[in-house]
Amino acid sequence: MNNRLVINYTPGPTMLHRLTGFTKVFLFIAMTVAIIATYDIRILIPLFLINLAEMISMKPNYKPIVIMFAITFVTVTLLGNVMLFLVSPDVGFNNIGVTNMLWQGSGRLYLTKEFLWYCLVIFVKRTASFASVMAFALATTPSEFASGLNKVGLPYKVCTIVSLAYRTIPDIANDFINIRNSMMMRGVELSKKASLWKRLKNTVLILVPLIFTAFGKVGNIANAMDLRGYGKHRKRTWYAEHETSKWDTIIRILAVILLAAAVYYIIRYRIIDPWPARIWCPWADPNEIVSVNQIDTVFFMKWFKK
């Protein structure tokens, strides 16, 4: 179970691994803002490549990542796009503002060049986001995550929620396994030898004790924390937040630049003189673009119009 989750509890050897929690969190935030800010594939692709480079530089174990990518994207995106094609084939026009028909089926069934472009852009955006999350998850131990968040300005109690949560995830995984075992040892058949339906039912049978066991620990953990003076002062230091190296400084500067650029981009190209449509497209001539109010595109809006 654990090996399918992307969490690394022990700091790795590479340069990125050795950055301080603050640097990692800050970079991640900047990255996320930048990716969310733009629909311009000319910016998204570089962003994606940067994160990809980061990932590779950490020499991760690719198997789980690939599996995850397969699940998350191939399925989700394909499904999504098929549905999109059926539900609103004119999404390309809505977001790009021009239409070049590729194929006209009966009635609402048609395919436009812009539809494909839209799908591509969104896919790149998602993939970039995926890459940034992966890069962050691979580089950061939960403790660094927590200490980083605290340095960024979150109150430390919220940060402990994060680190404690990560602390308990493997326990929950183990509890699940233990509960299953101790049930099996006493005669509940959960292995492949039981019928699928029975196994499903029994799995639900496990869910309830799982929840109660998990929350049953609260008392003891809270006691252990109180006894060691948790929450005594308004601040606390972090063993995980180690000294900064010159790389931290460099990366932080880069992150600031990235963030600034993102903000500038938003103000310049989304507010001051926005590209007439939401998504930039090489063949769309700005003068011909019909800008569409997204709200009008929702199916039930038509009913209010009349």
Next chain:
Amino acid sequence: MANKSFGQKLLGVWNTRTIVTVAIGAALFGVLMNYGGIPVFTNTSLTTAMIVPVVVGAMYGPLPAFVAAGVGNVIADLIGGWGLWFDWSVGNAVAALFVGLLPIYGAYITDGVFEVKHAVIYAICCVIGNAVAFGVVTPILTAVFYGSDLNVTFLQAIAASLGNIAVEVVIGIPILFILAKRYKSRSNLEEDE
């Protein structure tokens, strides 16, 4: 629970216990999001995770439930490698807020109080909560941040809401009754021959 002020019921009392509960809630949420679900729609699945805010809410009220679901969802996205989808995270958190209202309308689970009328109110809250969260909050955020097509988003939202409501009602209500019973059973224990 009963003797707490309205503010306390709403915001919860943030002592170490609450923090640990919320943390464990978030962890459970994260795990169940990734393992406790059957995919229904694009990044939507009939997940058992929404049970978590129900339990947290029952113990500490809406705000803790809100945080647990919010943090839990971010963690789920991180460990599951989905990429951050604030629109859905916030949506789930808002839904959790409504689901966790229990103490507000007098369902003091920790005092062993949970009756049919509470169950009914609870079910209604689930419906309203999901409607607000996935009918309003998520679509707006989606439109603004992620540029997904609104029609699809609404369809997803509807699917998500129906799934959640089903889980919250069908599994949630029995769990709440069990929980109340458990807390009740923790009073004047006596050695009996």
Next chain:
Amino acid sequence: MKEPIISFKDFGFKYKAQKNPTLYDINLDIYPGEKILILGASGSGKSTLCNCINGLIPFSYDGTITGSCTVNGAETKKSSIFKLSGSVGTVLQDSDAQFVGLSVGEDIAFALENEMMPRKDMIPVIDRNASMVGMQDFIGHVPFNLSGGQKQKVAIAGVFGNDVEILIFDEPLAALDPQMGMTAVDLIDNISRESGKTIIIVEHRLEDVLYRPVDRVILMAEGRIVADMKPDDLLRSTLLSECGIREPLYITAMKYAGCSLEGNRNLCDLSSLELSAENREKLRTFFTEERESIRENNNDPVVSFKDVSFSYEGGKKVLSDVSFDIKRGERIAIIGRNGAGKSTAAKLLCGIIRPDSGTIELDGRDISSLSVKEIGEKVGYVMQDPNQMIVKDIIKDEVGMALDIRGRSEEEKTEIVNNALRTCGLYKMRNWPVDSISYGQKKRVTVASMMALEPDVFILDEPTAGQDFRSYTDIMNFVNTLNREYGKTILFITHDMHLAIENTDRAIVFSDGKLIASDRVFSVLSDKTS
């Protein structure tokens, strides 16, 4: 005389959940720098008493306090858990739950972090504390793959971090191997002598604690203090056995041999124990008497490991090429250092985890094809950590669960369950929720739930950890009956050499994942390997 640092006056406490108080009219003064040992049967209220000192009561467990308890002159119920945590450090009994850090180093650092100590000052402190308990090579390790004992060591190192006047150790030895136990006792002793801290130890393993002197022993029974005296006087008296505490083996031996304990100086330290001439004589005759020789067992093997190797994913080898046979009806002690791989071997036998290489046979059948359930019909495993086994809310349901599943009739079930619960001294609490009983009682719940199944092969992982002598003997008697009457095979995983000597025919000794000995307990122990 100095002011007492801790002082109970007509103190009583009742848990909210309980109908009757757990502590009754406690009157106790503890003076700065004293080293106190608290003894008492499981469930007698020792942990509760400690929690009254460190402030968990009343600040974490609700309930009603009567009388007064002052720490450093301040009434605890008027103080706060923060203030108290500044002067009292506690090692809780449940060493698993108190591991809040994400790595050994971080957990030791936790108290320092809360004290806002800058990181660079932390590092040396952490290294020092870690090496004090011999965990220096584990500083980077995550909690999830430490063995029971390793976690306990970290917990101990954790409280040395912050400078407090009072240190409470609630059964610090429970999961430690004898050698580590001694080290821990030494550690605690050094601290009390060097730093002059006030030390309170709760422990069932009296003999191991007395390996270093203590000033006073407090004996508790049913929530009352029944004795507060010097260890020597206590050992001379008959109180121990009356309260169901195991007295040190040599004392028992001397009493058996009919020695009078009156003459002897400092009884509590075997090494410096001076025996009067006639006592020495008595003992010699006693020991030279003919011992009943252990019956030869030549049944066919019921369990056999064949070159079994195993490593947890990503970890180093925990077991390497382990081979041994266990004959039907044998009583085996599996002993070895913390982290030697004992529990792992047990898990392998139950099929919870599967070997990387080699085969495990049960009744001559390779278990690799069997599901945990099918194995479970033959093998019953009581895990080391009770919290990992308990799934139901109410004690009797927990014990009865398996019987339900195996479709026993209702009355048959109640019959069996009640017997098991009586054996484990839990019958009166059968209707209680599991989380409102003491740790040792929880452990017994898990033992009971396996007893109810009467498995062919019965594995008990640290069955006596945190158990008092009475429940210990009850459990052992039952297990031995199973063995004698029904020819069941029994495996004890234990650090308790009394248990090994008194209740087993043969010991299997693990060391760093290798099987280094398999022989009669006496001979194993005589060459000091474990």
